[in-house]
Amino acid sequence: MELQAELEELQPVVMNLFKRSKRENRLSHGYLFHGPNGVGKKRLALWLAQSLFCLEQTDEVQVCSHCVNCTRIANDNHPDVHWLEPDGASIKIDQVREIRSELMKQGMESNQKVLIIDEADKMTVQSANSLLKFIEEPEAGTLLLFLTTNPAKILPTIASRLQPVAFRELPFEQLVKKLEQVGISQQKARIFASLTGSVQEAERLNEDEFFQEARNASVKLYEGLHHDGPEPLIFIQETWMPLFKDKAALAVGLDLLLLLYRDVFHLMLGENYEPISAGQAELLKRDALRFSLQAITQDMETVLEAKRKLDSNMNQQLLMEELVLKLKGGHLFA
Numbered sequence: 269m270e271l272q273a274e275l276e277e278l279q280p281v282v283m284n285l286f287k288r289s290k291r292e293n294r295l296s297h298g299y300l301f302h303g304p305n306g307v308g309k310k311r312l313a314l315w316l317a318q319s320l321f322c323l324e325q326t327d328e329v330q331v332c333s334h335c336v337n338c339t340r341i342a343n344d345n346h347p348d349v350h351w352l353e354p355d356g357a358s359i360k361i362d363q364v365r366e367i368r369s370e371l372m373k374q375g376m377e378s379n380q381k382v383l384i385i386d387e388a389d390k391m392t393v394q395s396a397n398s399l400l401k402f403i404e405e406p407e408a409g410t411l412l413l414f415l416t417t418n419p420a421k422i423l424p425t426i427a428s429r430l431q432p433v434a435f436r437e438l439p440f441e442q443l444v445k446k447l448e449q450v451g452i453s454q455q456k457a458r459i460f461a462s463l464t465g466s467v468q469e470a471e472r473l474n475e476d477e478f479f480q481e482a483r484n485a486s487v488k489l490y491e492g493l494h495h496d497g498p499e500p501l502i503f504i505q506e507t508w509m510p511l512f513k514d515k516a517a518l519a520v521g522l523d524l525l526l527l528l529y530r531d532v533f534h535l536m537l538g539e540n541y542e543p544i545s546a547g548q549a550e551l552l553k554r555d556a557l558r559f560s561l562q563a564i565t566q567d568m569e570t571v572l573e574a575k576r577k578l579d580s581n582m583n584q585q586l587l588m589e590e591l592v593l594k595l596k597g598g599h600l601f602a
């Protein structure tokens with residue numbers, strides 16, 4: 269699919285904003301693109317840069333993707349379009365100085381220049397400050413695009429001078445379709461799509477061996493709690509805690525556990541619901557018949573509560589033990 273068509277499907281609101289701004293000649297001098305990984309921020313920045321230089325654009329299609337300018341920009345080979353991204357852990361002052369001197373030169377081939385800063389939250393304070401002059405006194409014809417997954421980490425002095433543009437997460441079914449297109453089975457795609465709104469993040473999970481183990485562990489814990497799986501408290505101690513070594517890992521484990529309860533919940537509400545955990549479908553369907561809606565709602569809330577507690581300094585094994593006791597108690601119909 270051509271880039272423009274792809275972006276129109278992926279981020280229709282953002283694309284409408286930019287198409288309108290371009291048509292009315294009201295592009296701002298700086299934007300802050302924010303949203304999760306894999307939702308098209310970089311591709312949209314590329315599209316926007318190309319749209320300023322494309323030689324074959326029409327009213328309908330602002331980026332042809334194949335003219336000499338579109339090609340050079342896509343290959344990072346255009347003298348007036350610059351990309352800046354972290355060198356190691358941060359965007360360093362030397363990198364910014366170099367770009368600044370490029371930006372201060374006369375446009376090489378036009379009076380238009382673009383600077384795209386990926387992972388802009390990784391700018392050091394010095395780097396950010398040295399760009400500040402540019403943002404405060406924008407030169408006509410310079411477009412600055414700041415991209416981030418974490419807008420709260422952009423210095424307020426900078427963020428306040430940029431127009432924020434929110435990128436949405438992909439809707440569930442659309443994400444599943446995309447994941448299937450890159451070769452992920454439908455069953456896995458539905459699990460990943462329940463956990464993240466991002467194609468990239470889902471692809472990462474797919475390649476992560478830990479994730480598969482985590483998934484197995486969450487199913488085992490559920491079976492231990494509500495069927496004839498391992499004794500939950502022992503399982504927590506012997507298998508769960510050694511697997512989920514830190515907060516981030518434990519959060520994934522809890523998300524996966526929550527997925528099973530959510531399936532039961534949705535099965536109770538709709539006969540035609542296809543459980544995300546297709547491998548456990550039969551067992552979950554049985555649970556949907558024998559558990560009460562109130563108990564399942566309570567269970568989901570209990571898991572979410574445990575997830576929130578991860579941010580406190582509570583001992584993690586204690587947190588899990590408390591969770592298991594709550595999930596086990598008072599669960600079935602009285």
Ligand SMILES: [Zn+2]
Pocket residue numbers: 321322323324325331332333334335336337338339
């Ligand atoms: Zn073109």
